[in-house]
Amino acid sequence: xxxxxxxxxLVSGVAGGMFGIGxxxxxxxxxxxxxxLDQKLATGTSKATKILPIGKILVxxxxxxxxxxxxxxxxxxxxxxxxxxxxGALFANQPFISSELMKKLYGIFVLMIGIGYLLSN
Numbered sequence: 496x497x498x499x500x501x502x503x504x505l506v507s508g509v510a511g512g513m514f515g516i517g518x519x520x521x522x523x524x525x526x527x528x529x530x531x532l533d534q535k536l537a538t539g540t541s542k543a544t545k546i547l548p549i550g551k552i553l554v555x556x557x558x559x560x561x562x563x564x565x566x567x568x569x570x571x572x573x574x575x576x577x578x579x580x581x582x583g584a585l586f587a588n589q590p591f592i593s594s595e596l597m598k599k600l601y602g603i604f605v606l607m608i609g610i611g612y613l614l615s616n
Contacts, residue, residue, distance in 0.1 A: 499529050504544070512554050518545060520605065533594040534601065535587065542584075 503525045511517030518541045526537035545551075558564045587597060 496530065503529065508550060511550075512557075518542070519601075523601070524605075527598070534597040535594045538587065538597070542580075 503522055506525070507517035507522040510521050522541045522544070523534070523537045526532050526540055527534055530537075532540065555564060555569075559566075586592065
């Protein structure tokens with residue numbers, strides 16, 4: 496399992512650096528499908544990997560050096576992200592939200608994003 500966890504982190508990191516995705520789009524499904532954790536446990540585990548933002552700092556520096564970072568926009572989004580993450584976690588951890596429901600909601604969410612990208616210019 497150690498190798499699978501390392502691969503999940505590596506693939507998530509590469510995708511995060513290239514596309515700005517990783518935790519929700521790759522790490523959580525991989526933890527559920529490959530490791531076998533339930534949806535809520537996979538989500539919590541994914542969130543814990545982001546406590547130390549060292550990798551994200553390095554990624555942001557690379558994008559900034561190449562002129563591909565709007566710091567003002569990033570700060571505004573970051574503040575809203577903190578609040579949104581808190582409310583999302585509080586909602587997801589309500590007793591009436593099962594891991595099976597979370598898995599279905601997540602599948603719908605990812606499908607909608609995929610369709611949106613496929614239909615965009």
